[in-house]
Amino acid sequence: MTQTVEVLSQWVPIALSNMIETGTSAGVVAKGAEIVVWRDSSGVAHAWEDRCPHRGMKMSFGFVRGDHITCLYHGWEYDQSGTCQYIPAHPEVEVPKSICVARYGVAEAGGLIWAQLPLGSDESSFAGLPAMEGVKSVYIDASYATVLSVLRKQGCADGAVANVMILDRDGATMTIGIQPISNAQCALHITVPKGCAGDVRESILDWSEELRRSIEELEVVT
Amino acid sequence: MILHNYDLFENCYRVRLVASCAEVALELINVDAFPGAEEKSPEYLKLNPMGRLPILEDNALVLRNLSAILIYVAEHDIDKRFIPDEAKDRAQMMDWLGFACDDLAVAVQARAVALLDATGDVVELRAQARTLFRILDDHLTRQSLRGANFVAGDAPSLADLALFPAFALSRDFNLDHDEFPALRLWARRIRLLPGFITMPGIPDYH
Ligand code: FES
Numbered sequence: 001m002t003q004t005v006e007v008l009s010q011w012v013p014i015a016l017s018n019m020i021e022t023g024t025s026a027g028v029v030a031k032g033a034e035i036v037v038w039r040d041s042s043g044v045a046h047a048w049e050d051r052c053p054h055r056g057m058k059m060s061f062g063f064v065r066g067d068h069i070t071c072l073y074h075g076w077e078y079d080q081s082g083t084c085q086y087i088p089a090h091p092e093v094e095v096p097k098s099i100c101v102a103r104y105g106v107a108e109a110g111g112l113i114w115a116q117l118p119l120g121s122d123e124s125s126f127a128g129l130p131a132m133e134g135v136k137s138v139y140i141d142a143s144y145a146t147v148l149s150v151l152r153k154q155g156c157a158d159g160a161v162a163n164v165m166i167l168d169r170d171g172a173t174m175t176i177g178i179q180p181i182s183n184a185q186c187a188l189h190i191t192v193p194k195g196c197a198g199d200v201r202e203s204i205l206d207w208s209e210e211l212r213r214s215i216e217e218l219e220v221v222t
Numbered sequence: 223m224i225l226h227n228y229d230l231f232e233n234c235y236r237v238r239l240v241a242s243c244a245e246v247a248l249e250l251i252n253v254d255a256f257p258g259a260e261e262k263s264p265e266y267l268k269l270n271p272m273g274r275l276p277i278l279e280d281n282a283l284v285l286r287n288l289s290a291i292l293i294y295v296a297e298h299d300i301d302k303r304f305i306p307d308e309a310k311d312r313a314q315m316m317d318w319l320g321f322a323c324d325d326l327a328v329a330v331q332a333r334a335v336a337l338l339d340a341t342g343d344v345v346e347l348r349a350q351a352r353t354l355f356r357i358l359d360d361h362l363t364r365q366s367l368r369g370a371n372f373v374a375g376d377a378p379s380l381a382d383l384a385l386f387p388a389f390a391l392s393r394d395f396n397l398d399h400d401e402f403p404a405l406r407l408w409a410r411r412i413r414l415l416p417g418f419i420t421m422p423g424i425p426d427y428h
Contacts (some may be wrong), residue, residue, distance in 0.1 A: 019403035024410060027400050061393075065426040072425055136363050139356075139401040171324055187401075209360055 009121030011105075012163055013112040013177030016134030016189050020045060020113060025069060027060030029181045035104060035115055036060040040067040040080055047115040048082055049102040054168075059101065109212045110164070111191040113178045127161050132175050132191035135201050138208045139187050144180040147188070150215050151176070170203045172196050223248055223295070226269070226277040230338070232330050232387045233288055234276045235421040236322075240292050240383050243417035244299035256338050289323040289384075296380045304380040315374040318381035324387065325354055329388040329395075336395040346371035348397050355389065355402050362404040371411055380416055386412045390424045 015037050020026060025038035027050055034050035036059040046069075050058050057073035064070075068077045068085065076099075077086040084099035101194045105116030110129030140147055148165075156165040159175060167174045177189035190208060192201060225241075227234045227250045241248045252317035254260040255275060262273040270277050270286045278285040278294065285291045288398035296304045306312045361373065371375045373385065389405050392398075399406055412418065413427075418428045 016403065019407065021407060021410070024406070026406060027398060029400065061425075063425070065427075128339070135367075137403050198367060202364065205360070205364055205367070 009105075009119050009124065010162060010199055011107065011114045011126055012117055013179050013189050014047060014115045015113045016137055016191070017045075017108055017111050017113055018134045019137060023064045025060055025062065025064055027058060028179070030115060031117055031180050032182055033117060033119070034058070036062075036069070037106075037115070038064050038069050040064065040069075042067065044080065045106055045108050045113050046080060047104040047113070047149050048105040049119060051101070052076060052180045053084065055102060056128070110175055110177070112189055114177075129160065129164070129175070131194060133194050133196070135174075135190045135192055135204055136208055138189055138212050139181075139185065139214050140212050141185055142215045143183055144178070144186050146219060147178065147186045147215060150211070150218070154211075169207060170200050172200045172204065174204065223298070224251055224279040225249070226251050226253050226261070226266075226275055228253050228261075228275050230422060231255060231275055232391055232421075233335060236288065236387050237276050237278065237291055237295060238417055238421070239387065240295050240304070242419045243378075243383060243415055244296050244304060245301075245417060246295050246298045248295075251428055268341070268394070273356070285420045289319055292319070292380055292384055294322070297369065299327065304383065305380065306375065306377075306379060311375055315379040315381045316378075318373045319384055321354070321358070322381060322384035326351070326385070326388045329392060329397075332395040332397070333391055346393060348395055351388070351395070352395055353403075355392070355397070355405060358385065358389075359404045362408050366404065366407075378412065382408075382412060387424075389419075394423050 014028045014030055014035060017178060020037055020039050022039050022043050023041060025036055028035050028037055035047050036050040038049050039045050050060050052071040054058055054074060054076050057071055058073060059069060061072040062070050063191040068079055070077045074086055075088040078101055079085050082101040082103045083097060102119050104119060105121060105171055107126035109126060111132035111134045114126060133172045151165055156167045159166050163178050165176045172192050173193045179187040225237055225248045253275060260266060261275050267273055269284055272286060276291060278291040285294060306315055328347050330349040331342050332344055332351050335342040335344045372378045372382045374381050386409060389409055
């Protein structure tokens with residue numbers, strides 16, 4: 001008998017758009033899932049399982065070449081659909097179409113790159129967010145619950161979509177994407193409206209570093 | 223100029239990287255540091271009683287301190303690209319050079335414990351290196367807000383070149399790059415500098 005476990009699909013912000021430049025890749029973890037996020041030469045972002053089908057090397061250790069991402073280990077090259085196109089050790093061989101990296105649904109909105117968890121969820125369209133600009137991603141050694149409760153105390157309100165909070169501070173309205181990494185770690189991706197002044201952005205940096213410090217101290221005490 | 227060199231030592235790579243970017247010719251003498259510990263042999267202890275590499279020799283001059291070596295090499299750059307002229311810029315560069323050569327010694331040690339049989343508590347050293355990477359990531363985020371792409375201004379300096387290896391090699395001691403987006407972008411800019419070279423553990427993407 002087979003049992004089906006219903007897992008709700010969920011969009012999670014995994015990076016600030018401006019931190020993943022064209023032609024680069026990075027490793028991220030969202031709710032324990034290891035993801036490579038990369039941007040191809042035409043500027044399109046991709047979020048895949050961070051695992052090369054060949055021998056399991058992290059794809060995020062590899063590098064982007066044009067519209068392909070190449071594994072660092074043996075140089076297998078994958079196209080935007082995740083399909084392996086080239087195996088350097090066997091250049092004459094036509095690569096079987098079955099060699100593929102598993103992909104996450106991906107969206108880019110509100111200055112953030114989003115991945116849809118879990119792997120293989122039906123790609124549902126992503127609700128729009130207003131255009132924003134990334135200021136900083138802050139990585140905090142604390143659980144999602146702790147970070148959330150501190151943000152609420154600071155006056156954060158829920159945003160228009162899940163995993164987003166809004167905070168008015170220093171004359172700017174920040175939109176903060178929250179990325180649960182593990183039980184003990186979270187990332188906050190802080191964005192501001194376009195045209196937000198430089199000194200306001202600087203004070204947001206001060207605030208974010210202080211926030212990280214105070215939350216982590218809290219975690220040490222409890 | 224002679225560099226007594228071991229290819230897998232991060233601090234020797236720092237010197238080779240600066241020399242390559244500054245277009246200063248180095249003669250390399252390769253020392254059997256691992257597992258031979260030749261830098262601790264009687265002949266080498268005469269050159270450097272601390273029993274460490276790198277050592278830079280220029281005729282009668284013998285230098286053993288990392289930042290002294292890096293500055294000496296960078297000053298021989300005909301175009302003086304990596305040492306700012308102006309006192310304030312130069313001081314800021316020196317500030318980060320100290321961070322690279324002194325504070326980040328914990329990253330060098332973490333890697334030496336993980337790869338080269340050195341003694342030390344790799345968990346503790348990794349935690350210390352992570353704290354320092356955060357400081358650098360915070361700083362570079364501020365710098366880019368002010369329109370400066372590098373640690374001490376909008377031009378790459380000796381400090382950037384000295385800082386790069388610690389970050390680029392941190393996976394050797396299991397410190398990943400996920401948490402340091404500003405460092406990732408900065409490291410990419412360093413990679414694009416004319417004369418940039420790699421070492422084992424730092425992949426060449428081309
Ligand atoms: S593990 Fe990726 S190419 Fe071999």
